[in-house]
Every structure is written in C-alpha cells, then in structure tokens.
Amino acid sequence: MTIGNELISGKTQDTNSSFIARQLHAQGWQTSVIMSVPDDEGAIQEGLNYIMSLSDAVVVTGGLGPTADDITTSAIARAFGLGIYSDQAALKHIRDRFEKFHLKWTANNEKQAQVPEGAETIKNSVGMAWGYSLKKDGKIIAVVPGVPSEVKRMVPDGIIPILRKEFRDAAGHVESRTIKLSGITEANVDQVLADVDFGSLGVNIGFYPNFPEIQIVLTAIAATEKDAKERIIVADERVSERLQQYIFAYDQDTLESIVAGLLTDKNLTLAVAESCTGGLVTDRLTDVPGSSAFLERGVIAYSNDCKADLLGVPEDVLKEFGAVSEKTAVSMAEGVRKLGKCNLGISTTGIAGPTGGTADKPVGTVFVALADETKTFCRHHTFRWDRWRNKTMMSQAALMMLKRYLTGELQHER
Amino acid sequence: MTIGNELISGKTQDTNSSFIARQLHAQGWQTSVIMSVPDDEGAIQEGLNYIMSLSDAVVVTGGLGPTADDITTSAIARAFGLGIYSDQAALKHIRDRFEKFHLKWTANNEKQAQVPEGAETIKNSVGMAWGYSLKKDGKIIAVVPGVPSEVKRMVPDGIIPILRKEFRDAAGHVESRTIKLSGITEANVDQVLADVDFGSLGVNIGFYPNFPEIQIVLTAIAATEKDAKERIIVADERVSERLQQYIFAYDQDTLESIVAGLLTDKNLTLAVAESCTGGLVTDRLTDVPGSSAFLERGVIAYSNDCKADLLGVPEDVLKEFGAVSEKTAVSMAEGVRKLGKCNLGISTTGIAGPTGGTADKPVGTVFVALADETKTFCRHHTFRWDRWRNKTMMSQAALMMLKRYLTGELQHER
Numbered sequence: 001m002t003i004g005n006e007l008i009s010g011k012t013q014d015t016n017s018s019f020i021a022r023q024l025h026a027q028g029w030q031t032s033v034i035m036s037v038p039d040d041e042g043a044i045q046e047g048l049n050y051i052m053s054l055s056d057a058v059v060v061t062g063g064l065g066p067t068a069d070d071i072t073t074s075a076i077a078r079a080f081g082l083g084i085y086s087d088q089a090a091l092k093h094i095r096d097r098f099e100k101f102h103l104k105w106t107a108n109n110e111k112q113a114q115v116p117e118g119a120e121t122i123k124n125s126v127g128m129a130w131g132y133s134l135k136k137d138g139k140i141i142a143v144v145p146g147v148p149s150e151v152k153r154m155v156p157d158g159i160i161p162i163l164r165k166e167f168r169d170a171a172g173h174v175e176s177r178t179i180k181l182s183g184i185t186e187a188n189v190d191q192v193l194a195d196v197d198f199g200s201l202g203v204n205i206g207f208y209p210n211f212p213e214i215q216i217v218l219t220a221i222a223a224t225e226k227d228a229k230e231r232i233i234v235a236d237e238r239v240s241e242r243l244q245q246y247i248f249a250y251d252q253d254t255l256e257s258i259v260a261g262l263l264t265d266k267n268l269t270l271a272v273a274e275s276c277t278g279g280l281v282t283d284r285l286t287d288v289p290g291s292s293a294f295l296e297r298g299v300i301a302y303s304n305d306c307k308a309d310l311l312g313v314p315e316d317v318l319k320e321f322g323a324v325s326e327k328t329a330v331s332m333a334e335g336v337r338k339l340g341k342c343n344l345g346i347s348t349t350g351i352a353g354p355t356g357g358t359a360d361k362p363v364g365t366v367f368v369a370l371a372d373e374t375k376t377f378c379r380h381h382t383f384r385w386d387r388w389r390n391k392t393m394m395s396q397a398a399l400m401m402l403k404r405y406l407t408g409e410l411q412h413e414r
Numbered sequence: 415m416t417i418g419n420e421l422i423s424g425k426t427q428d429t430n431s432s433f434i435a436r437q438l439h440a441q442g443w444q445t446s447v448i449m450s451v452p453d454d455e456g457a458i459q460e461g462l463n464y465i466m467s468l469s470d471a472v473v474v475t476g477g478l479g480p481t482a483d484d485i486t487t488s489a490i491a492r493a494f495g496l497g498i499y500s501d502q503a504a505l506k507h508i509r510d511r512f513e514k515f516h517l518k519w520t521a522n523n524e525k526q527a528q529v530p531e532g533a534e535t536i537k538n539s540v541g542m543a544w545g546y547s548l549k550k551d552g553k554i555i556a557v558v559p560g561v562p563s564e565v566k567r568m569v570p571d572g573i574i575p576i577l578r579k580e581f582r583d584a585a586g587h588v589e590s591r592t593i594k595l596s597g598i599t600e601a602n603v604d605q606v607l608a609d610v611d612f613g614s615l616g617v618n619i620g621f622y623p624n625f626p627e628i629q630i631v632l633t634a635i636a637a638t639e640k641d642a643k644e645r646i647i648v649a650d651e652r653v654s655e656r657l658q659q660y661i662f663a664y665d666q667d668t669l670e671s672i673v674a675g676l677l678t679d680k681n682l683t684l685a686v687a688e689s690c691t692g693g694l695v696t697d698r699l700t701d702v703p704g705s706s707a708f709l710e711r712g713v714i715a716y717s718n719d720c721k722a723d724l725l726g727v728p729e730d731v732l733k734e735f736g737a738v739s740e741k742t743a744v745s746m747a748e749g750v751r752k753l754g755k756c757n758l759g760i761s762t763t764g765i766a767g768p769t770g771g772t773a774d775k776p777v778g779t780v781f782v783a784l785a786d787e788t789k790t791f792c793r794h795h796t797f798r799w800d801r802w803r804n805k806t807m808m809s810q811a812a813l814m815m816l817k818r819y820l821t822g823e824l825q826h827e828r
Contacts, residue, residue: 007448008444008445008446008447009435009436009445009620010431010432010433010434010437010439010622011621011622012432013432014428014431017424017450018421018427018428020424021421021422021423021424022423022425023424024424025423025424031423031424032422032457033422033449033450033451033457033461034421034428034449034450035447035448035449035450036431036447036449046468054457054460186479186481187480187520187523188518190480190481190482190522191522206420206483207481207483208425208426210426211561217423277697277700278693278696278697278699278701279688279693279695279696279697279700280693281693282692282714283692283693283694283697285692286692286693286714286716286766287801287802287805289768289769290769291692292716296716296717296719296720297713297714297716297717297719297720298692298712298713298714298716299711299712299713299714300686300693300696300711300712300714301711302710302712303711303754305710305755306710306711310753339724340720341719352700354703382515382516383515384511384514384517386540386563387701387703388701391701
C-alpha cells in the first residue's frame with residue numbers, strides 16, 4: 001500500500017509498489033494486491049482493512065514526513081487503537097542528521113520520530129524518518145517512508161528480514177529466469193508451449209509482452225536452491241527446443257548488449273546505413289557502453305541523393321526498383337561497409353508510415369541487408385503498427401539479423 | 415484498476431494507473447483508489463466490489479488478450495451476472511487487422527471480440543481488442559486493454575467522453591493546457607512560480623517531471639466554457655512571462671514535432687552530424703511523419719576517421735582540441751551542411767559515459783553546434799546522468815537549439 005495525494009492524482013509515478021512486489025516475489029511470496037490511497041485517514045484505514053483481509057502482511061510506504069498532510073502513523077495507530085510515542089533513538093537519528101548536514105531545525109521534524117505503541121522500529125540509513133513494524137492478529141504491518149531511495153534500502157534491509165523471520169516456512173528457495181524473444185507474437189508463444197505441462201515440472205511460467213519483445217519468465221520455488229535451479233534448467237530446455245530461433249537474450253541482457261558483446265568478442269567493426277529507421281539502429285547500439293569499439297559510423301540516408309553519393313547505390317537501381325527494394329538495401333549495406341572500411345555493413349530501407357505505402361509495398365514494409373566481405377544477406381518484413389512502432393520493429397529486425405549472423409544461424413538459413 | 419500478474423509480481427511497472435489518474439484529474443474528478451490485482455477471477459471481483467463501494471466509476475485495464483490467462487471479461491460478466499457475446503464489429507476489426515498485416519489467424523483471437531451483454535463497445539484504433547463500458551447500479555465500469563499505447567488513446571478518446579456524458583453535472587466545463595519545458599528542474603519551476611496564486615485565478619496547477627521534460631498542467635473548471643478558457647489564458651500568461659525561454663510546446667506537440675513543423679513551414683533542409691548522441695537526434699526527428707520533407711541526411715561520426723573524411727574536421731583540430739571540443743562541433747555542423755547541400759547543419763560531440771570523462775571534460779559534457787549559410791552557433795552543456803539519460807539530454811539540447819534558432823531566439827542570445 002502506497003500512500004500519497006501525489007500518487008493518486010497521477011502527479012508522481014508510483015515506483016515503490018513495483019519494487020516491493022519484485023522483492024517479495026524473489027522470496028517466493030505472492031503479492032495479493034497493490035493499492036495506492038490518498039493522505040486521508042479514512043482511506044488509509046479502509047485500505048488497510050481490505051488488504052489485511054486478503055494477506056498475511058502488508059508493506060506500507062509514504063506519509064511519514066514532517067508536514068501536516070503526512071498522517072500515516074496517526075491513521076494506523078487509531079485504526080488499531082494504539083497510542084503514539086516519540087522514539088528517542090529515531091529522534092536522535094533525525095537531530096544528528098540535521099546537525100551533520102547543517103540544516104535548520106524546525107519543530108515539526110519531531111513528528112518524524114513518532115511511532116505507534118508496541119511497534120518495532122526499522123532504521124533508515126539514507127533519510128530522516130525511521131520505519132516500524134507492528135503485529136496485529138498474527139499479521140504484520142510494516143511501514144517505511146515513501147522516498148524511493150529510502151524504500152530501496154529499508155525494504156530489503158529492514159522489512160524482508162522481519163517477514164522472513166515471521167514466515168520462514170513459507171519462503172523456500174526461489175529461482176527465476178527471463179527468456180527474451182523477438183519475431184513471434186504472444187499468442188504464438190502460447191500455442192507453441194501449450195503442450196508443455198510446466199506445473200508438473202514445478203515451474204510457474206508467465207508471458208509478458210514488452211514491446212518489441214516477448215518475455216517468458218520461469219519461476220521455481222523449492223526446498224533447496226539446487227532443486228529450484230534444476231527445475232528452471234529443465235523448463236528452460238522445454239522452451240528453448242521449441243522457440244530457439246526467436247530467443248535473443250536472458251535476464252538482464254538486451255538485444256543491443258548481446259549484439260555489441262558478440263561484435264566486440266569477435267573483434268569485428270560495423271557500419272550502419274539507415275533509411276526508414278532514421279538512426280534508431282545506431283542509437284540502440286550506442287546505448288551500450290563501449291560501443292565505439294565496434295561501431296565505426298552510421299549514415300542516415302534519408303534522401304536518394306545520399307543513398308547514391310555516399311553509399312553508391314546506382315541511380316538506375318533507385319529508378320527501376322525504387323528506394324524501398326532488395327537491390328537498394330543490398331547496395332546500401334555493401335556501400336556503407338566499404339565507406340567505413342568495416343568488416344560488416346547493415347542497412348534498412350522501408351516505409352515507416354503513416355503514408356507512403358502502395359499495394360506492392362504497404363506501410364510497414366522493410367528490407368534489411370547485411371554485408372560481409374564475401375556475401376550480402378537480405379530479408380524482407382512487413383510490420384503492422386504506427387510509425388513509431390514500425391521503426392522500432394524494423395530496428396529490431398536489423399539487430400536480430402546481426403545477432404543471427406554473429407551466432408552463425410543466418411548463414412544456415414535457406 | 416489494473417489487472418495483470420506481470421504488475422502484481424513487479425515484473426512490469428504499471429504506468430497506466432498514473433496516466434489515467436492524470437486524465438481524470440484534468441477533468442476535475444478525484445481518484446479515490448488505485449489498485450492492481452492478478453489475473454484471477456476472485457481477486458478481480460473482490461477488487462471491483464471494493465472500488466465500487468468508494469467510487470462512481472471504475473476504469474479497468476488489462477486481461478483482454480487472446481491467451482488463457484486473460485480473464486477480465488469473464489470475471490466481470492460473472493460478477494454482474496451477465497452473459498458474454500462476440501461483438502461482430504469488434505471481431506471484424508480484429509480480422510481486418512490480421513488480413514491487413516498478413517498475420518496468421520488462430521482461433522484464440524476470437525476471444526478478443528467478446529464483451530459482456532449490455533456493454534457499449536469502445537473502439538481501438540491502435541491495437542486488436544476493443545474495450546467496453548457497462549452501467550451497474552448507476553455506476554460505470556469502463557474496460558480497455560492494458561497495452562500502454564492503447565490506454566493512451568482509448569482513455570482520452572473513449573472513456574473520458576463516456577464519463578463526461580454520465581457525470582456532466584459534476585464536471586462543469588473543464589479546460590486544461592499542458593505546457594512543456596526543457597532545461598529547468600522541477601524544483602526551479604516550483605520556486606519561480608511560488609509567488610503566483612493560481613488558486614485565486616481559479617486554476618489548478620500541477621508539475622509533472624516527464625524526463626527529459628517538465629510538464630506544467632493547468633486545469634480550470636468553471637460554469638461556462640468561455641470562463642474556463644479565460645482562466646487558462648490568464649494562468650498561462652503568468653507561467654509564460656516567467657518561464658518563456660524554457661517552454662517548447664503545448665499539449666500534444668513534442669519538441670521534435672515543433673522543430674519539424676518550423677523546418678517544413680520555412681522550407682529549410684537539415685543535415686545532422688552526431689557523435690555522442692549516436693543517431694538519437696535524427697531518430698527523434700524521423701519520428702515525425704513527413705520528416706523527409708526537411709531531413710536530407712544524418713551522419714553518425716563515431717570514429718575520428720569519419721569526422722575527418724566525411725565531415726571534413728581537420729586532423730589538427732582533432733589532435734589539438736580533441737573530438738569533444740567546440741572547434742570539432744563547429745566543424746562537424748559546417749561539414750555536414752556542406753555534404754548534404756542543406757540550409758542547416760547541426761552536430762553533437764560529447765561524452766555519454768559511463769567512462770571516458772576527464773577533469774576538464776567530465777562524463778556528460780557535450781558541445782552542440784548549428785550552422786547556417788552565414789554563421790555557426792555553438793553551445794556547451796554538462797549533464798549528470800547515466801549513459802542513456804545523458805544521450806537523451808544531449809539530443810534534447812540539440813533539438814532545443816534548433817527550435818530556438820528557428821524562432822529567432824538563438825540569434826539574439828548573447
């Protein structure tokens with residue numbers, strides 16, 4: 001439960017809930033509900049009642065500040081019929097911080113040391129107000145300030161240990177793996193995996209479309225770490241044997257980080273020629289730190305003049321086949337490779353939309369070509385989105401082609 | 415209410431709630447609670463009951479996809495004792511999209527056309543599943559898919575009009591204006607506007623940091639449309655007279671759309687030379703439909719070779735002043751303008767990080783230059799973020815410089 005008028009009005013994006021849910025999930029605990037409520041005593045109390053009717057514990061953030069609208073502690077104390085006292089250690093911590101940072105003391109700061117009777121305090125190493133936890137009818141209520149940087153410290157360091165102590169038996173060992181796919185729809189992933197009984201493998205599977213990717217998340221909870229890990233390995237094999245060609249990364253890796261890693265490891269240089277993607281392919285590659293090791297240059301050939309004079313696309317190819325054609329894409333990839341004196345050249349040419357399509361070449365059409373010293377590959381796709389998403393999918397197709405080339409898969413396609 | 419296991423597990427950050435809360439807030443309506451629940455029939459139904467006990471309307475997103483775990487419609491229908499039918503117009507929309515984009519039809523996609531009996535459908539111009547609204551005991555339940563890009567269209571275009579019709583008396587006439595600023599922090603905006611009493615102008619003001627911008631949203635609710643509009647105009651003047659130099663767009667416009675519009679209107683052509691921004695400036699400009707009218711080419715000069723051979727940066731400038739210097743930026747802008755035979759050339763050179771900084775030129779340093787036929791301007795900034803945000807801020811600085819040039823402001827700076 002996150003508390004704050006700024007959350008409920010949409011002024012501030014609540015990132016605490018998502019962070020806390022991930023922390024709980026990693027312990028093998030299930031979040032039953034996430035709720036944001038305003039700085040209002042009734043709303044806080046009703047919300048707490050609702051959550052506690054569904055859950056064994058509730059993590060609360062927000063409303064512990066010094067100002068009059070911060071009323072979380074008094075709302076909670078009154079909900080449970082508890083008095084409030086000023087915790088001397090918490091107060092000393094606040095006074096010490098004021099002194100250390102040469103801040104001017106105002107009386108309302110004392111409020112930040114108040115906790116309900118019977119609460120156990122939770123220290124705050126990165127901010128003012130301490131948090132606290134309460135036990136009520138066998139359920140835990142744990143409260144910390146709403147500042148995201150404080151939540152990021154106090155939840156793992158303060159709240160998770162309290163919950164683990166209380167719910168030790170429920171936790172178990174949790175392992176999870178995220179498998180990232182591109183070039184396939186969520187519905188198709190679902191169909192391809194329909195015959196695998198992940199439940200009997202002791203693994204939970206989830207699909208998360210995360211445009212332009214699909215993510216498959218495998219989670220296993222077992223008595224031992226070894227057991228949980230083994231379950232993940234078996235489930236991953238079931239997924240991989242069916243979807244290998246679409247998988248480009250695991251866990252924290254991205255398509256661009258994988259491509260960058262392969263190029264760097266193989267000591268290859270790359271030049272990029274983009275038309276419809278307008279710089280997005282190069283932009284994504286340069287999001288990876290150290291990309292200057294392999295990226296020599298990019299040319300965004302938006303005009304036919306540029307395609308001809310910089311990349312050497314023959315005028316008659318542009319005239320006969322058009323700027324959006326296999327021949328142009330191939331010529332662009334070969335041209336930019338030569339221009340940059342690189343091992344590899346990659347190119348995109350297509351129609352991002354919303355206008356410019358024809359019956360033959362509808363909006364979303366793209367030709368992607370990849371040239372090395374001896375050969376040039378070209379692939380053709382049609383995407384079905386708005387301009388921004390078409391550009392994104394087109395850049396994805398180019399990076400996937402690079403990845404498949406670098407792993408040797410592209411060379412073996414027919 | 416946002417529905418999805420990926421939200422409740424913390425796998426995906428829920429951004430829909432915050433967007434919807436802002437949309438409601440801008441209409442003068444108060445959000446009583448924000449709730450995320452898993453793809454679970456009981457959780458959806460209990461959550462709906464709770465929210466409906468507090469509110470006149472509930473906006474629901476998520477769980478309208480084709481796969482087995484998407485159960486929102488059946489959960490809602492059962493909660494209200496309604497049957498489910500396949501809406502023929504919604505089904506035709508989905509089939510048409512499949513045909514248009516040459517997708518392979520699978521039977522589970524029919525599910526996306528199902529709606530509860532008595533529901534009014536809400537069209538989806540940017541995705542597959544339509545939404546719908548229901549009326550129950552005088553309260554509105556409006557449901558749309560959870561894909562953020564679809565929410566961003568269907569809530570303002572579909573749901574807000576339904577709620578306005580239903581709660582006309584509560585709404586009054588609402589006018590709002592979003593003012594977009596760049597190059598200033600939220601805290602500074604707050605300070606600069608501290609002496610303006612927007613309340614006495616009958617206007618609500620909110621600040622929303624939306625990296626790399628700050629948005630100021632003015633909302634007025636009045637008995638007549640004329641009255642509401644006049645209040646906004648007065649409040650806008652108060653903001654503009656204090657913050658003019660940071661304002662780049664209003665409402666739906668973006669920095670790139672403003673720049674693209676100015677270039678097109680003035681019939682000017684542009685060539686871009688990027689180093690540290692790695693294609694992002696050109697990528698952003700080509701996000702605007704019709705950008706081929708002004709954008710001739712871009713060169714991503716990641717290597718010194720490229721800076722020298724394509725853009726004509728003198729070897730001794732690179733040697734003496736370095737690739738990250740005013741002289742290099744100026745030479746890049748002039749060089750790319752000449753190369754593309756354009757009216758304008760713009761360039762970026764800097765250090766995106768995380769490594770590569772020096773005492774003189776720390777990570778985040780960027781030089782941005784803009785050349786026209788007679789003069790070249792150069793500006794220097796230092797940003798303080800991670801690699802991705804530095805690139806974004808650097809591209810923002812380049813586009814802001816173009817905007818200020820095109821409105822004549824840059825020429826009058828000292």
